[in-house]
Amino acid sequence: MDSGTLKRHADEFLERNFDMPLGVPLRISSRMKSRLGAFQVKYIRGGDVKTEIVMSHEFIVHNSEEAILDVLYHECVHYALYTQDKPYRDSDALFISTLDRLGISRTRTYAYKGRSHLYECRRCRYRFSKNIKGYEKRYICRKCRGKFSYVGELSPEHL
Template identity: 30%
Template sequence: MAVSVEELITEAERFLAENYDMKLGIPIKRNNRLRNTLGWFQHSDRDGALDIEINGKLMDYASRTEVIDVLRHELIHYALYSTGRSYQDGCVEFEDELKKHVVSSTDVSILFGPIVRFKCEKCGKSGYTETISVLKKHERCKTRCCKARLVNVRKDVIYGDKKEAAELCTY
């Protein structure tokens, strides 16, 4: 299910040629350190550095459709920036381009990859965390709801699309 950087480059070249009549002139990189964003278009007006970075966990666990959606979002930033148009999230011109190409707006609440599921010993409410060390040290952890012990602690992995991931986050 993993998507490679080479696949992303091929898709980027096709998307830009078909929709903006331009070539991909920047690198696309995998970034395993991204935690709060799925991808980003970086530029520096100071030294002209440009690149697109995609979240490594997203590339490993999300569906190809989701990864390509994030890539296209970043490519639209790049295309608008390159042509001197408004390219920031939230700008009317940028948001209109997203709609035109049926690409998702900024969304950082998507969960993919390894998680630890648990239940509250006191109220039975289920929860999860992306902090995998909780699996080994769950005796020291408390739930947010009741400050009680974690029970039924288990490791899980979420793969797939946004909708599927949201459904899987509940017990």
């Protein structure tokens, strides 16, 4: 699914449920690994505000269209409520009730499916996986303070 298709779905959803178009950029990020999607509000020097919806490339590649659209619609609800100056954060009661009314999943409903990397401690042989590459260069083992080595990439079928 490409950004044009996602934008079309978002526009249709917002027109149908909030009587408004998508007025912010929709971007697919290959760097986003820990979140599936996000509505971002950035405050820029000078009082300007930049908003956008960002979707994870890994999430889009490894999940069903139904799951992708559910996350997209979740982010669209954030956007719509923000635009209307209403409470739009995940913990806000209005946001939660709006999701429930529209039949959209809440945050952390979907598990990460995508590329993952396996690491092992050289000293105590503790193994774990992370969604980022290069972990062994920045961290040490909390059990024995040993260094990590990169074992390899795990495919989504092994997770």
